[in-house]
Ligand code: BV8
């Protein structure tokens with residue numbers, strides 16, 4: 001049985017009503033990336049950054065997984081430990097769709113931590129009516145558990161191993177514009193994987209893609225998963 005490794009981006013959640021970053025009307029259209037998604041931006045205006053992430057947290061709670069998320073759940077049910085899913089998304093929709101082998105490499109809207117004592121918190125347990133939630137243990141400000149620009153993504157060592165071992169690497173709903181995630185397809189290809197992309201537009205790192213399925217995730221992915229399961 002082949003080992004499948006999946007990388008998803010904002011495009012898989014677009015049809016759940018969650019804004020992507022770089023499409024028209026996207027998140028970065030109304031916000032300066034460096035202001036809301038960097039440690040410097042948080043240092044300068046933690047209230048603005050907390051408002052940005054609280055809004056997105058509430059939007060993620062109101063959103064539902066779509067048929068593309070459920071297609072990946074179906075694939076994991078079939079492949080079990082021959083399936084791993086890396087997501088750049090922070091909206092939690094893969095776990096809500098039932099996927100278990102999920103690596104949230106850029107963190108999660110549901111979590112926060114204390115920059116001083118590293119205590120971690122669930123946003124659902126915090127009083128979000130205040131501008132900047134504070135740590136119950138040491139009193140310092142909490143920050144969203146999000147990997148910002150200039151910060152090192154989570155689980156890179158585990159991801160590296162998975163990239164070397166997979167037979168098929170599927171990149172779904174991502175522009176391939178942010179590293180190191182955008183470079184994963186190169187590593188997978190280098191180690192002999194067959195690379196597949198499912199995306200509305202042609203991704204930036206197309207040169208390393210063997211098979212491109214251009215279109216909406218909900219239209220392309222369920223049929224693609226059924227084809228894999230029929231093999
Ligand atoms: C790091 C959390 C050091 C925040 C995010 C110069 C050159 C190269 C690199 C750099 C450089 N200068 C700086 C860097 C590094 C930088 C980087 O890559 N910058 C870019 C802008 C050049 N990277 C970093 O800083 C990273 N850290 O490098 O640390 C290090 C690293 C390793 C080891 C040691 C040291 C940290 C980056 C993490 C930033 N955080 N997210 C939040 O969510 O608020 S990034 C964010 O944008 C996403 O998480 C994702 O990673 C990235 C791209 O977003 P996408 O998910 O792809 O979404 P996008 O809108 O771009 O595209 C959507 C796609 O979906 C489109 O293609 C569209 O066609 C498609 N689509 C839309 N609808 C549909 C659809 N497809 C199908 N169906 C649909 N319905």
Ligand code: ZN
Pocket residue numbers: 114115116117118119135136137138139140
């Ligand atoms: Zn603390």
